[in-house]
Amino acid sequence: MRMTELIGKRIKEDPKDAKITSHKFLIRGGYIRPVSAGVYSLLPLGKKIAEKIEKIIREEMNSIHGQEILMPVSLPAELWKESGRYEQIHDELLRFKDRNDKEMLLAMTHEEAVVHLVRSEVNSYKQLPFMVYQIQTKYRDEARPRGGMIRVREFTMKDAYSFHENQESLNDYYQEVYDAYVRIFNRLGMNEVVSIKSDSGMMGGAVAHEFMAITESGEDTVFMSEDKSYRANREIAVAEYDFEGGTPLELEIVSTPGKETIEEVSEYLGVGRKNTGKAVFYVNEKEELIFVMIRGDFEVNETKLKNHLGASVLNFADDEKIKSVGAHPGYASPLALDHKKVRIVVDPSVEGTANLVVGANKENYHYKNFNLQRDLPDAEIVDISTVREGDVCPVTGTPLREYKGIEVGNIFQLGTKYSLPMGCNFLDKNGKSHPMVMGCYGIGIGRAMAAVIEQSHDHFGPVWPVSIAPYELHLCALNYKKDDVRNNADNLYEKLKEAGIDVLFDDRGEKAGFMFNDADLIGVPFRIIVSPKTLKEGKIEFKRRGCRDGELLPVDGNLIKTVKNKIKSEFEKYRL
RNA sequence: CGGGGCGUGGCUCAGUCUGGUUAGAGCGUUGCGUUCGGGACGCAAAGGCCGGAGGUUCGAAUCCUCUCGCCCCGACCA
Known part of the structure; x- marks a missing residue:
């Protein structure tokens, strides 16, 4: 491509809306342009990168017997009503009506669509297992798009769906996809992508992994042990605690005038936060009240709690609701609660610690010396705490460290979550009907692009891995108007193209610095500079992106081959 | 959805508090000339409904009301 023809200009200054590196460089480099919040156009450079990412993904999906398909972005609401997600998902699902007043939606993932397709195409165990995938636009009406391409409303995603006779088959294939993902992220040139066990969230299903590109600008929090053998999303991370027990002392009511928060109470009574019990009230989607107790120095992990309760929604209860079961907001206590009206869930930190300060369900009073076993023997004890940096890893026994990451891919074992309600069944050998067991596997293309920049750049711009760089070689003609330069550069450009090298040719005749x-x-990643200076010696300069100095190569019959080999060996780095 | 910030040539911003010639600068763009190895210089030029609507005023980019959009923090999030 000649740069005189390339659409999309570079911008000298940082756009004011961009805060993170990848966003700035994607705009400044002429890769993407904003259209509306969380909605972007790809310019030719961005599109080329996306295509290269997609090509790698296609190769790897095909290598595990994936078959590419394409499903529509706009879907009839009835499909989503079948799966139940039409009601389950609220504002994030964009709904609209067509001219006939028919309810429609823009797909945020394609489970329903693929099940609709498969349930009529596949009905025998002989056809299982198989996997289909697509690279298609998704739309999520995000509450707050952010970070350029990291969190957007409309985005391109590779989504794959596998169908199996049984769980064993899914387990096997899940591992194959996992391995393919490892290969993909390697080939995309990501330095540090870790797979972590994750919560399956709205997708449902039991087993799930997220692939996290570790980078400061990531919006997800990951905990890892020192040797990184333990890796988990904050939402499900667990730690091992050595709680101090002790001899239970007698329950004692104490005056704590106006002290409602853990902070205030612990300060007022001169006890540590870890010697207090925190009471939190939630209501679920059925407006049922749940009382949760955790030690004062921990935070409730709402994902863990939701999973335990099987709740789809958890909100803080209002004061009215709290009072209705005999509790007093600010001074709430597990003691003297009406167990019939409220479910009580207690974190092990409370069980393990003796003589806690807890509320007295009476304004301006707390109890000292609360002991779970004695004072609330029938409590439901479940780990619902959020792991903190430095907590002890349950596997290695070393302190856990906290990292930020961008979720660039994920894999889920869906089981029969969609096939069952939507009637996606097959007949087994005995002619008996069963719902298919499903898995689904996603990779965000734009996110991957942004994540690579976050991990690979200097202050001048991105340093693309050759595997996804918009071009493999950048041919720069200095003083292009001079015959000598022009002739050599034009000639080289044609030869490089003929040799199958993806080359960008700066034929604009700009000044060196500008160019x-x-x-x-x-x-x-690679650059050739044709200039009068080196041409005098019959040479051109070859250098790598980011290196100040390059090497001089003679313009002769071997040049193209030499360059080709250098590029080829660079590609090898992005193979497993 | 809560909190904060910002909307002025393509981009980055000044001007707004304290209303008053024809709304400015730098970058970018176009033309001509000189330059030519890390964002050159001179000359000339194009480009603005000051986000939108309403109001106050002799007069509004500037004050008031409403509205739309964008960004950041939080809530939320396959």
Whole structure:
């Protein structure tokens, strides 16, 4: 591609709306342009990167027997009513009506669509297992898009769906996909992508992994042990605690005038936060009240709690509701609660610690010396605490460290969550009907692009891995108007193209500094500079992105081959 | 959805508090000339409904009301 023809200009200044590195460089380098909040157009450079990412993904999906399909983005609401997600998902699902007043939606994932397709195409165990995938637009009406391409409303995603006779088959295939994902992220040139066990959230199902590109600008929190053998999303991370027991002392009511928070109470009574019990009231989607107790120095992990309760929604209860069961907000206590009206869930931190300060369900009073076994023997004890940095890893026994990551891919074992309600069945050998067992597997294309920049850049711009760089080689002609330069550069450009090298040719005749800065922003890994200076010796300069100095190569019959080999060996780095 | 910030040439911003010639700068763009190895220089030029609507005023980018959009923090989130 000649740069005189390339659409999409570089911008010298940081756009004011961009805060994170990938966002800035994607705009400045002329890769993407904003259209509306969380909605972007891809310029030719961005589109080329997306295509290269997609090509790698296709190769790997095909290698595990995936078959590419394409399903529509707009779907009839009735399909989602079948699965139940039409009601389950609220504002994030964009709904609309067509001219006939028919309810429609824009798909945020394609489980319903693929089940609709498969249930009529596949009905025998002989056809199982198989996997289909697509690379297609998704739409999520995000409450708050952010971070450029990291969190958007409309985005391109590779989503794959596998169908199996039984769980064993799914387990096997799940592992195959897992391995393919590891290969994909390697080939995409991501330095540090870790797989972590994750919560399956609205997708449902039991087993799930997220692939996290570790980078400061990530919006997810990951805990890892020092050797990284233990890795978990904050939502499900667990730690091992060594609680101090002790001899239970007698329950004692104490005056704590106006002290409602853990902080205030612990300060007022001169006890540590870890010697207090925190009471939190939630209501679920059925407006049922749940009383939760955790030690004062911990935070409730609402994901763990939701999973335990099987609740789809959890909100803080209002004071009215809390009072209705005999509790007093600010001074709430597990003691003297009406157990019939409220479910009580207690974290092990409360069980393990003796003589806690808890509320007295009476304004301005707390109890000292609460002991779970004695004072609330029938409590439901479940781990519902949020892990903190430095807590002890349950596997290795070393302190857990906290990292930020971008979720670039995920894999889920869906089981029969969709096939059962939607009637996606097959007949087994005995002619008996069963719902298919499903898995689903996603990778965000735009996110991957952004994540690579976050992990690979300098202050001039991105440093693209050759595997997904918009071009493999950037040919820069300095003083292009001079015959000598033009002839050599034009000639080289044609030869490089003929050799199958993906080459970007800066034929604009700009000044050196201008041209080099643009080149840095485009981030192509290799660069050839044709200039009068080196041509005098019959040479051109070859260098890598980011290196100040390059090497001089003679312009002769071997040049193309030499360059080709250098690029080829660079590609090898992104193979497993 | 709560809190905060911002909307002025393509981009980054000044001007708004304290209303008053023809709304500015730098970058970018176009033309001509000189330059030519890390964002050159000169000359000339194009480009604005000051986000939108209503109001106050002799007069509004500037004050008031409403509205739309965008960004950041939080809530939320396959």
